[in-house]
Amino acid sequence: MSVERRERATKFRADVYFFFNYYFPRRGPAAALDWIQRPLPSSEKGCLRRLLIWCSPLVDILLRDLVLILGSTAGGASRRRLGEMERQSLNRVMSLGISDLALECVMGYIDDPRDREAVSLVCRKWYRIDAITRKHITIAICYSASPDRLRRRFPRLESLKLKGKPRAAMFNLIPEDWGGYAGPWVCEIADAFNCLKAVHFRRMIVQDADIGVLVKARGHMLQALKLDKCSGFSTDGLLLVARSCRCLRTLFLEESSVTENDGEWLHELAVNNSVLETLNFYMTELRISPQELELLARNCRSLISLKISECDVSDLVGFFRTATALEEFGGGSFNDQAGEINRYERVCFPPRLCCLGLSYMGMNEMHIIFPFAASLKKLDLQYTFLSTEDHCQLIQRCPNLEILEVRNVIGDRGLEVVAQTCKKLRRLRIERGDDEQGPEDEQGRVSQIGLSSLARGCPELEYIAVYVSDITNAALESVGTFSKNLCDFRLVLLDREEMITELPLDNGVHALLRGCTKLRRFAFYLRPGGLSDVGLGYIGENSNNIRWMLLGNVGESDLGLLQLARGCPSLQKLELRSCCFSERALALAVMQLPSLRYLWVQGYKASPTGKDLLAMARPFWNIEFIPPRQDIGDHEFEDRRGGVESQAQILAYYSLAGRRTDCPETVIPLYPPA
Amino acid sequence: MERKNSFRGIQGAISKINPELLRSVITSGTAARGGPEARSPPGAATAFRHATTPLPVLTSACRSGSKGTAPLTIFYNGTVAVFDLPQDKAESILKLAEKGNVGGVLEAADPTASGHEEDLLTKLNGELLPIARKKSLERFFAKRKERWQNVKRTWHW
Numbered sequence: 001m002s003v004e005r006r007e008r009a010t011k012f013r014a015d016v017y018f019f020f021n022y023y024f025p026r027r028g029p030a031a032a033l034d035w036i037q038r039p040l041p042s043s044e045k046g047c048l049r050r051l052l053i054w055c056s057p058l059v060d061i062l063l064r065d066l067v068l069i070l071g072s073t074a075g076g077a078s079r080r081r082l083g084e085m086e087r088q089s090l091n092r093v094m095s096l097g098i099s100d101l102a103l104e105c106v107m108g109y110i111d112d113p114r115d116r117e118a119v120s121l122v123c124r125k126w127y128r129i130d131a132i133t134r135k136h137i138t139i140a141i142c143y144s145a146s147p148d149r150l151r152r153r154f155p156r157l158e159s160l161k162l163k164g165k166p167r168a169a170m171f172n173l174i175p176e177d178w179g180g181y182a183g184p185w186v187c188e189i190a191d192a193f194n195c196l197k198a199v200h201f202r203r204m205i206v207q208d209a210d211i212g213v214l215v216k217a218r219g220h221m222l223q224a225l226k227l228d229k230c231s232g233f234s235t236d237g238l239l240l241v242a243r244s245c246r247c248l249r250t251l252f253l254e255e256s257s258v259t260e261n262d263g264e265w266l267h268e269l270a271v272n273n274s275v276l277e278t279l280n281f282y283m284t285e286l287r288i289s290p291q292e293l294e295l296l297a298r299n300c301r302s303l304i305s306l307k308i309s310e311c312d313v314s315d316l317v318g319f320f321r322t323a324t325a326l327e328e329f330g331g332g333s334f335n336d337q338a339g340e341i342n343r344y345e346r347v348c349f350p351p352r353l354c355c356l357g358l359s360y361m362g363m364n365e366m367h368i369i370f371p372f373a374a375s376l377k378k379l380d381l382q383y384t385f386l387s388t389e390d391h392c393q394l395i396q397r398c399p400n401l402e403i404l405e406v407r408n409v410i411g412d413r414g415l416e417v418v419a420q421t422c423k424k425l426r427r428l429r430i431e432r433g434d435d436e437q438g439p440e441d442e443q444g445r446v447s448q449i450g451l452s453s454l455a456r457g458c459p460e461l462e463y464i465a466v467y468v469s470d471i472t473n474a475a476l477e478s479v480g481t482f483s484k485n486l487c488d489f490r491l492v493l494l495d496r497e498e499m500i501t502e503l504p505l506d507n508g509v510h511a512l513l514r515g516c517t518k519l520r521r522f523a524f525y526l527r528p529g530g531l532s533d534v535g536l537g538y539i540g541e542n543s544n545n546i547r548w549m550l551l552g553n554v555g556e557s558d559l560g561l562l563q564l565a566r567g568c569p570s571l572q573k574l575e576l577r578s579c580c581f582s583e584r585a586l587a588l589a590v591m592q593l594p595s596l597r598y599l600w601v602q603g604y605k606a607s608p609t610g611k612d613l614l615a616m617a618r619p620f621w622n623i624e625f626i627p628p629r630q631d632i633g634d635h636e637f638e639d640r641r642g643g644v645e646s647q648a649q650i651l652a653y654y655s656l657a658g659r660r661t662d663c664p665e666t667v668i669p670l671y672p673p674a
Numbered sequence: 675m676e677r678k679n680s681f682r683g684i685q686g687a688i689s690k691i692n693p694e695l696l697r698s699v700i701t702s703g704t705a706a707r708g709g710p711e712a713r714s715p716p717g718a719a720t721a722f723r724h725a726t727t728p729l730p731v732l733t734s735a736c737r738s739g740s741k742g743t744a745p746l747t748i749f750y751n752g753t754v755a756v757f758d759l760p761q762d763k764a765e766s767i768l769k770l771a772e773k774g775n776v777g778g779v780l781e782a783a784d785p786t787a788s789g790h791e792e793d794l795l796t797k798l799n800g801e802l803l804p805i806a807r808k809k810s811l812e813r814f815f816a817k818r819k820e821r822w823q824n825v826k827r828t829w830h831w
Contacts, residue, residue, distance in 0.1 A: 577803060
């Protein structure tokens with residue numbers, strides 16, 4: 001039983017005791033049931049959630065049984081059968097005859113997927129009730145289950161999120177035809193999921209025909225459709241959505257590759273919909289006209305978030321005037337035409353705007369934000385042309401900033417300003433600048449100095465992602481000391497500088513992980529010599545809550561990986577890149593990590609025959625091999641990278657759907673010899 | 675320098691092998707052994723059934739070498755390499771792989787060729803991957819570059 005599970009079981013028990021000793025002294029099951037079925041004030045919900053209606057004179061015995069059962073169903077153990085003692089406890093538990101209706105009532109309050117998982121493993125009755133009351137499911141990799149299985153288990157699903165391609169696809173490392181087809185899922189949704197209101201496909205291949213099937217079956221009920229970093233569809237598909245989904249509140253297409261067929265989709269959307277709240281086609285190449293946006297603003301009075309593709313900001317004056325409820329805007333563009341000095345002076349942003357990201361904005365236009373900079377909560381400067389000094393000027397006017405996204409042009413100096421000004425900052429992303437420096441990039445380096453100031457100045461930080469040019473152990477220790485709320489930490493050490501002030505980072509990462517106990521996601525991408533095997537051991541020992549890890553260029557030998565694998569009790573998803581581990585070590589690590597359900601590796605030491613990799617072969621574990629290939633990524637950028645070769649990849653994941661049947665040429669599934 | 679150039683040339687050859695050829699070469703191996711299926715998943719099953727060979731070294735039949743050399747295809751560390759080598763060099767590489775002792779065998783090899791082989795094996799043994807770049811940012815940088823070029827053109831007038 002993992003530490004976390006034991007803690008939850010103990011808390012559960014304490015809560016139930018509390019409930020019985022203070023809320024219902026001696027009043028018995030009938031009164032308790034009656035009370036549970038009434039609408040609950042929210043302060044009592046937390047306690048009751050964990051109670052799960054077991055009110056009975058046998059409470060003491062029951063509690064011990066429940067703790068035993070819930071505790072024993074940790075991670076991989078769920079796949080094994082219950083022992084004799086546990087079965088006896090179950091019989092006792094089940095003999096109490098609490099009504100299914102009551103159970104349904106209470107289970108409706110339980111949202112956390114891990115609580116739900118525990119609940120579903122208690123007994124068949126609880127499993128069934130969880131299955132029919134589950135509202136949302138996220139399937140982290142679409143090949144881990146079949147659509148049919150999803151339908152059989154959760155027929156009344158209201159919201160579904162599916163992820164297809166591995167995360168590495170965002171970095172052009174996965175072949176476009178790898179897979180992740182929405183087709184089979186859409187068919188099942190159309191057939192069987194009668195309660196589905198929200199669909200989110202991420203990094204999947206969605207075709208116009210799939211959209212057609214989806215909206216034909218569920219268009220009348222669909223409230224949210226997100227095609228997030230997807231490809232395979234065109235504006236014809238969007239037209240179908242616009243015409244059939246009149247109650248759509250959210251349409252999200254960010255970073256999808258959409259074929260432009262000169263459709264009137266935005267016009268149709270504006271005309272057919274009046275409840276739209278969020279529209280996002282940011283980072284797409286969709287062509288729209290400002291008039292269509294203005295029409296949308298007129299018809300959809302609840303529009304609070306709009307993120308668009310390129311459209312000159314000076315043409316949006318009408319839109320901004322009309323969209324009075326708007327709180328978030330992203331995209332647009334600035335075109336510095338010589339001769340039109342005051343082109344952007346007329347732009348007047350809506351009064352409630354507090355989240356902003358303006359593409360291609362430069363120093364000359366920056367001041368149009370100043371009037372309302374103080375009310376900004378979220379600012380995206382990743383796609384601007386601002387220098388270090390510009391960042392300083394702008395950010396010092398934003399004391400209420402909670403989310404900031406920039407490139408490393410912000411520099412240590414900019415981070416100093418952030419540390420002094422943005423005391424409420426919760427999320428900070430510092431992306432990597434271009435190797436070909438722009439005129440604005442001169443001071444664009446982030447180092448241990450900036451990171452330390454940041455940690456000290458912004459104690460509310462929950463998410464830090466940073467590309468640094470230099471680093472020390474002390475800076476990581478600062479993060480561990482001051483950033484107590486950190487849930488997500490990602491650090492990449494850039495490879496341009498030859499000398500780094502202090503390597504290896506063993507002690508720094510040790511202090512960071514010891515200090516940031518809430519950490520659930522962790523990425524550490526260094527260079528050879530950046531982290532020793534001892535350092536990897538530190539990571540293993542101090543990652544109790546970490547679910548996802550990306551490690552690059554870490555460790556010295558297989559020993560390091562094995563030490564890592566001895567720890568990391570909650571690690572579900574592991575990505576390794578450019579490390580020196582052998583197949584044998586990878587296989588051993590996989591078998592040892594108790595919660596691991598997904599592995600991605602690029603850059604490793606292969607065994608001569610590859611049979612060492614098959615040491616990780618086991619039931620329900622799919623292993624895919626992507627051989628090295630040439631010219632990945634968009635051809636338009638070929639001049640920048642000139643036909644890059646990439647090393648082979650291993651992708652492995654648990655699947656209840658069996659072997660993939662839709663692998664392209666570029667993906668080779670691996671199975672042990674029969 | 676010359677050796678490095680020739681290695682680059684070989685690397686070029688590596689990248690020109692398409693997965694299709696890879697698959698057919700692997701499959702032909704299975705077929706020869708009387709494997710059950712020639713279709714998917716061929717690549718996987720085959721490479722790992724070669725339990726008897728120390729290295730899945732397959733000689734490609736479709737290329738012809740010159741001066742008594744034969745093409746030698748090596749799968750190693752997730753990369754594929756094709757070399758035109760004389761028989762003795764090929765054998766020395768095979769011995770090297772079998773022994774797993776890079777240093778020792780290299781010393782024994784022909785001194786003029788040893789540098790080349792060393793380069794080869796160092797390259798094969800874990801070349802550092804460049805830090806991957808995010809698609810969205812790449813697009814932005816490309817557009818930024820376009821704008822500079824437009825500006826330059828404007829200024830020339």
